[in-house]
Amino acid sequence: MLRSYLGKRLAAILPVLFGVSVIIFLLMHLAPGDVTTVLLGPQATEQDRVALRHTLGLDQPLPVQYGRWLERTAEGDFGTSIATSLPVTALILPRFVNTIILTVASLFLAVLIGYSAGLFAALRARSWFDRSMMTVTLIFGSTPPFWLGLLLVLLFALKLQWLPVSGMIDMAGDGGVLDTLHHLVLPAVTTALAPAAIIARMVRSSILESLGRPHVLVARAKGLRRRDLLRRHVVLNALPPIMTITGLQLGYLLGGALFSEVVFAWPGLGSLLYSSITARDMPVVQAATLLIALTFVLVNILVDLVNVLIDPRLQES
Amino acid sequence: MANVAVAVAEVVLEVADLCTDFAVGRQTIRVVDRVSFSLRRGQTTAIVGESGSGKTVTALSLLQLIEPPGRISGGTIRYRGRDLRPLDETAMQQVRGARIGMVFQDPLSSLNPSLRIGTQIAETLLAHERISSAEAERRAVELLVRVGVPDAAARARDYPHHFSGGMRQRVLIAMAIACNPEIIIADEPTTALDVTVQAKILRLLHDLQQAMGASLLMITHDLGVVAALADEVVVMYAGRVVERADVDRLFHAPLHPYTRALLDCAIGLDDDRSTPLTPIPGAPPDLRRRPAGCQFAPRCPVAIAKCHRLDPPLLPMNPGQDVACFVAQGDADG
Numbered sequence: 059m060l061r062s063y064l065g066k067r068l069a070a071i072l073p074v075l076f077g078v079s080v081i082i083f084l085l086m087h088l089a090p091g092d093v094t095t096v097l098l099g100p101q102a103t104e105q106d107r108v109a110l111r112h113t114l115g116l117d118q119p120l121p122v123q124y125g126r127w128l129e130r131t132a133e134g135d136f137g138t139s140i141a142t143s144l145p146v147t148a149l150i151l152p153r154f155v156n157t158i159i160l161t162v163a164s165l166f167l168a169v170l171i172g173y174s175a176g177l178f179a180a181l182r183a184r185s186w187f188d189r190s191m192m193t194v195t196l197i198f199g200s201t202p203p204f205w206l207g208l209l210l211v212l213l214f215a216l217k218l219q220w221l222p223v224s225g226m227i228d229m230a231g232d233g234g235v236l237d238t239l240h241h242l243v244l245p246a247v248t249t250a251l252a253p254a255a256i257i258a259r260m261v262r263s264s265i266l267e268s269l270g271r272p273h274v275l276v277a278r279a280k281g282l283r284r285r286d287l288l289r290r291h292v293v294l295n296a297l298p299p300i301m302t303i304t305g306l307q308l309g310y311l312l313g314g315a316l317f318s319e320v321v322f323a324w325p326g327l328g329s330l331l332y333s334s335i336t337a338r339d340m341p342v343v344q345a346a347t348l349l350i351a352l353t354f355v356l357v358n359i360l361v362d363l364v365n366v367l368i369d370p371r372l373q374e375s
Numbered sequence: 376m377a378n379v380a381v382a383v384a385e386v387v388l389e390v391a392d393l394c395t396d397f398a399v400g401r402q403t404i405r406v407v408d409r410v411s412f413s414l415r416r417g418q419t420t421a422i423v424g425e426s427g428s429g430k431t432v433t434a435l436s437l438l439q440l441i442e443p444p445g446r447i448s449g450g451t452i453r454y455r456g457r458d459l460r461p462l463d464e465t466a467m468q469q470v471r472g473a474r475i476g477m478v479f480q481d482p483l484s485s486l487n488p489s490l491r492i493g494t495q496i497a498e499t500l501l502a503h504e505r506i507s508s509a510e511a512e513r514r515a516v517e518l519l520v521r522v523g524v525p526d527a528a529a530r531a532r533d534y535p536h537h538f539s540g541g542m543r544q545r546v547l548i549a550m551a552i553a554c555n556p557e558i559i560i561a562d563e564p565t566t567a568l569d570v571t572v573q574a575k576i577l578r579l580l581h582d583l584q585q586a587m588g589a590s591l592l593m594i595t596h597d598l599g600v601v602a603a604l605a606d607e608v609v610v611m612y613a614g615r616v617v618e619r620a621d622v623d624r625l626f627h628a629p630l631h632p633y634t635r636a637l638l639d640c641a642i643g644l645d646d647d648r649s650t651p652l653t654p655i656p657g658a659p660p661d662l663r664r665r666p667a668g669c670q671f672a673p674r675c676p677v678a679i680a681k682c683h684r685l686d687p688p689l690l691p692m693n694p695g696q697d698v699a700c701f702v703a704q705g706d707a708d709g
Contacts, residue, residue, distance in 0.1 A: 272485050273484060273485055273486055279477040279479070280498060280499040281472030282502050286498070290498070291490075295488070368489060370488070
């Protein structure tokens with residue numbers, strides 16, 4: 059049962075990726091700007107531009123361009139970067155690892171902060187802690203990460219000088235793990251706060267909902283200790299919506315990491331994507347977006363699987 | 376059933392002047408108002424009354440399961456002579472499930488959908504006894520056999536959604552009796568079930584109670600259940616006890632006008648259709664705006680002027696029968 063469900067979910071990935079690639083392709087072509095200006099500079103002659111467009115295949119109609127890209131991608135060839143002439147795969151993979159480091163660190167923070175704040179707020183519902191927590195999460199949940207990042211830089215890097223502004227160059231650099239962590243703090247916090255706030259609110263409401271269910275009263279009447287009661291009858295049943303929102307927030311984290319990477323000069327997929335979009339480096343943009351979309355979809359399938367394992371009723375439907 | 380032993384059976388639980396309030400906005404509503412009754416060893420006491428008369432809140436108060444905005448605000452709950460009210464949450468955890476087991480109203484929502492049946496029964500045992508989880512799981516299967524769940528060993532590994540309503544109620548009963556409690560509280564245990572299943576569940580509860588020698592507090596609005604099971608009956612109206620009597624007296628010589636009205640609207644199987652049903656005129660009072668005096672006075676056919684001013688105290692009238700009614704107490708001066 060579980061296997062066929064998994065098969066169905068995995069099969070649904072392809073149409074999603076196809077859709078994402080079409081949209082990105084069209085968006086990139088809708089946006090103003092020209093790759094030849096980027097490559098040849100503003101002084102280049104019209105003749106040179108036409109020649110370059112022909113070499114890159116950009117003079118073909120859009121469906122043909124897309125078709126060619128699709129054909130190559132299907133064979134596992136993501137092409138070469140227009141701006142750097144490097145193979146896209148070699149360009150993207152190390153960047154992707156860096157982004158994963160930042161995203162995992164942010165996810166860890168978001169989950170840690172979100173789950174504990176949400177749980178405590180729910181267990182002390184309508185207390186001053188709960189009320190102030192809900193206000194704080196509302197503020198952080200609606201703060202754009204790039205702005206928050208700049209504020210944090212101002213405070214912790216420039217005023218207090220506790221943490222570096224940027225300068226993460228290479229994971230395998232001389233600094234080792236400690237140096238990496240040192241550079242990781244500000245971007246990770248910046249990326250994590252908004253998702254942490256949203257997760258906290260979701261955790262609070264779903265724990266509250268779970269607390270009010272009749273079977274919790276029954277479990278109390280059995281004389282269960284508070285710890286067992288919370289773990290087995292409240293938190294366990296509140297998990298599915300919490301897991302789902304956490305999975306969805308991962309998408310936001312990947313997106314937020316993109317901004318943080320730019321603000322903090324983190325050498326990840328986000329800053330690569332940013333520079334590639336500016337340079338109109340189509341193959342890199344396509345491959346990076348697909349990779350992000352794939353990660354997002356896979357994580358959400360994983361989350362749904364965990365939910366199925368928690369709620370036995372889902373296994374049968 | 377048999378009330379021969381009434382005089383000798385010792386009192387296991389004695390509730391006196393129990394009050395439970397709920398805060399609604401700035402107002403405090405008294406949902407349970409000076410309720411007193413007692414449970415005797417091996418006997419069944421029924422609390423009857425309409426919906427909203429405070430029966431369930433009374434039951435939950437006994438186990439101190441009232442959550443804010445609710446609060447037990449007065450009275451004593453003596454279990455074997457010791458007042459449970461001053462006990463803290465940890466001490467109450469040792470009473471709940473171990474000394475006093477409770478069966479709830481709605482078996483469909485009373486089980487955790489994410490835990491196996493056997494696990495949920497074993498939980499009660501593990502909370503109160505020093506046994507291994509393997510031992511607890513084994514005893515859970517025994518309990519399922521005891522409450523009449525067929526193929527118990529296999530069913531223990533199933534989840535609640537595989538069980539019918541009646542079977543789930545059996546599981547809830549198994550959880551309530553797991554630690555051999557001295558008192559079983561059953562809060563409308565058959566209300567949510569099919570008629571055919573109701574009788575079986577009541578029979579099961581009665582048989583288990585007899586076998587265990589436990590006291591049963593049966594909360595119900597069904598006078599048929601009362602007649603079938605109870606030794607003693609407590610009639611509640613608007614959060615107060617209006618009459619308390621042995622079951623025979625209650626059915627044959629009810630003293631309170633509300634008790635009489637309640638009996639009049641019960642449908643008996645031997646009634647022929649020409650006997651008109653007599654509904655009680657009016658509605659129970661809004662607890663936020665209680666009338667002065669006797670709560671039933673506005674609907675009472677025999678109320679006198681005094682009833683609208685003063686609270687009638689619950690006084691013994693006959694051996695084994697107390698009533699809170701000025702008229703029944705022979706007080707004619709209004």
